[in-house]
Amino acid sequence: MDFELCTDDFALLKDYPHRRYNPLTDSWVLVSPHRAKRPWQGQVEKLAPDTRPAHDPDCYLCAGNVRANGEQNPPYEDVYVFDNDFASLLEDTPSAELQTGDLFLARLERGVGRVICFSPRHDLTIPDMEVTAIRKVVDAWVTEYEVLGAKSFVNYVQIFENKGAVMGCSNPHPHGQIWAQESIPDEPLKKQRAQLKYWDMHGKTLLSDYLDAELNGAPGVTARERVLFENEHFVALVPFWAVWPFEAMIIPKRPMARISEMTDAERDGLADAYKQLTVRYDALFQTSFPYSAGIHQAPTDDIDHPEWHFHMVFYPPLLRSATVKKFMVGYEMLANPQRDITPEKAAELLRG
Numbered sequence: 001m002d003f004e005l006c007t008d009d010f011a012l013l014k015d016y017p018h019r020r021y022n023p024l025t026d027s028w029v030l031v032s033p034h035r036a037k038r039p040w041q042g043q044v045e046k047l048a049p050d051t052r053p054a055h056d057p058d059c060y061l062c063a064g065n066v067r068a069n070g071e072q073n074p075p076y077e078d079v080y081v082f083d084n085d086f087a088s089l090l091e092d093t094p095s096a097e098l099q100t101g102d103l104f105l106a107r108l109e110r111g112v113g114r115v116i117c118f119s120p121r122h123d124l125t126i127p128d129m130e131v132t133a134i135r136k137v138v139d140a141w142v143t144e145y146e147v148l149g150a151k152s153f154v155n156y157v158q159i160f161e162n163k164g165a166v167m168g169c170s171n172p173h174p175h176g177q178i179w180a181q182e183s184i185p186d187e188p189l190k191k192q193r194a195q196l197k198y199w200d201m202h203g204k205t206l207l208s209d210y211l212d213a214e215l216n217g218a219p220g221v222t223a224r225e226r227v228l229f230e231n232e233h234f235v236a237l238v239p240f241w242a243v244w245p246f247e248a249m250i251i252p253k254r255p256m257a258r259i260s261e262m263t264d265a266e267r268d269g270l271a272d273a274y275k276q277l278t279v280r281y282d283a284l285f286q287t288s289f290p291y292s293a294g295i296h297q298a299p300t301d302d303i304d305h306p307e308w309h310f311h312m313v314f315y316p317p318l319l320r321s322a323t324v325k326k327f328m329v330g331y332e333m334l335a336n337p338q339r340d341i342t343p344e345k346a347a348e349l350l351r352g
């Protein structure tokens, strides 16, 4: 598309407080670059020593072990997926809407929760795994998306990974989760609305134009300033509108609505990008970098969704070291997310 420069000086963003717009979620983030130099006297997290064995007899996710509900895991050798024993959503929930006037509204929500063990090795995380092993995780995601999405009541499948005790992850064994449900949850719904509006206006996906500007530049946009790396099929970058200090996205170069559209080579490319990004994260503060990550993609509601351009998002909480994390409190809770270090600076640090 043709990009127009609306003001004359994007360099102002380096020095002055400003708000940046997230066109995917139709929301804003306050950026305060001048504050990045203030002294820090806040919380310093204690690092738990990482001395995990390859197999932990007390871990409910390790191969062959008994889970909390008494079921035994098989002696799995790569990826293992099972129904979450304590799922937040239940398949046998009836259908009902409860309403009193305009002020009290509730709906029963039907769904399924799955847990995906990335490896039988208790002591590995994604950045430690071979790309061929991560590829098996990608394959399992695709299968789960297809199988769960094919259930008539499932309209959205959320795939995610919650990594690190600081993110509330209950177990260090490398794993992720999949929640499939009747409704489209708020975050993907916001993205769906924004992408549909963009598609209707431009006949292209929002993220293909965004990627084009980030890779090749546009008025006021320096080419590759926020790009971390690319492989043949994917680009990893810190988005212009990042909220978390080292937030990142992995975006496929080819517009695809859902992960099941990937070719074999693209699946390898996603596995490679997942590894490359998490290796950079671990290197940044010399620590096993915590984050919540996940895939946003088209709903499984039997509609085509050409507007959707699937992508992976990473929201890590760390701010300036392995022990200092960003808190989304105060102004962030009450008004708007805010960040000090600019996305451009974060990208530079992650590239370095």
Ligand code: H2U
Pocket (backbone or CB within 6 Å): 060, 066, 067, 068, 069, 083, 084, 085, 086, 087, 115, 162, 168, 169, 170, 171, 177
């Ligand atoms: P988190 O660490 O990201 O919370 O994921 C672990 C999930 O594993 C959690 O949702 C499930 C929990 O319900 N789980 C089982 O399904 N079986 C178990 O024996 C323990 C934990």
